[in-house]
Amino acid sequence: MTKSRGILERHRWTKRQLATLRREYPRRSCAEVARLVGHSVTSTYQKARLQGLRKSAAFLASAASGRLRPGDTRGLSGRFRRGLAPWNKGKHWVAGGRSPLTRFKKGNRPHTWRPIGTERVNADGILQRKVTDTGYPPADWKAVHALIWEEANGPVPPGHVVVFKGKDKRIALENLELVSRQELMRRNSYHTRYPKEIALAIQLRGALMRQINKRERDAKQDRRSA
Numbered sequence: 001m002t003k004s005r006g007i008l009e010r011h012r013w014t015k016r017q018l019a020t021l022r023r024e025y026p027r028r029s030c031a032e033v034a035r036l037v038g039h040s041v042t043s044t045y046q047k048a049r050l051q052g053l054r055k056s057a058a059f060l061a062s063a064a065s066g067r068l069r070p071g072d073t074r075g076l077s078g079r080f081r082r083g084l085a086p087w088n089k090g091k092h093w094v095a096g097g098r099s100p101l102t103r104f105k106k107g108n109r110p111h112t113w114r115p116i117g118t119e120r121v122n123a124d125g126i127l128q129r130k131v132t133d134t135g136y137p138p139a140d141w142k143a144v145h146a147l148i149w150e151e152a153n154g155p156v157p158p159g160h161v162v163v164f165k166g167k168d169k170r171i172a173l174e175n176l177e178l179v180s181r182q183e184l185m186r187r188n189s190y191h192t193r194y195p196k197e198i199a200l201a202i203q204l205r206g207a208l209m210r211q212i213n214k215r216e217r218d219a220k221q222d223r224r225s226a
Contacts, residue, residue: 013039013047021048026056029064050224119144127171145171149178 013021017037024033025048034044059065068074080086114120118130120141128141146162152173156162161184165177179187186192191199 011039011043013037018047018051022051022053025053027059029066050221145176148173149176153178 020037030041030045034041116130120128127144129144130140131142132140149162160178160180162176164175168175190202
């Protein structure tokens with residue numbers, strides 16, 4: 001017998017241990033059950049979770065559960081009392097060493113800062129322009145094509161987005177239109193973007209992958225329970 005095989009056998013759960021676990025776990029503490037089955041507390045807890053075992057209501061209501069109950073005085077000496085000031089109240093910690101030399105000074109900007117009016121292309125290939133300087137990028141940067149549409153039509157209504165009408169991606173007002181997010185989702189669906197046969201193949205592929213993933217998860221759980 002190899003050393004690794006011996007380790008696996010020493011930690012394997014027998015049918016008798018599993019029966020004891022199912023019988024005792026709901027009504028005893030995990031530490032007590034661990035002593036009965038001869039496994040560590042961590043191993044016992046994990047096995048009980050895989051078996052779907054839960055503590056009984058009677059155990060949770062008892063003092064053995066360790067839960068605090070109304071009128072319980074456990075830990076009272078270590079609790080903060082009303083009006084008690086913490087030891088560090090009014091103190092300001094200052095780091096020593098070279099820390100003052102490396103701190104950000106008030107008004108300093110990071111090297112990635114860009115002034116209002118700067119344009120960039122984001123990860124999705126959309127041209128954006130910086131319109132505010134709040135420090136929160138989703139609010140500071142807006143799509144240039146949306147800004148052009150807003151200049152002519154006013155703010156984009158809630159639940160709507162400005163998109164290109166067709167394949168012409170030149171940023172010009174005549175190439176833009178306002179659609180609801182629901183309509184945008186419908187347009188981006190594979191049912192409308194591809195022919196019927198391809199859409200069906202995509203749907204079947206998704207169903208197949210879900211079944212494969214489910215079987216792999218079930219097999220993994222069975223190996224853990226063995």
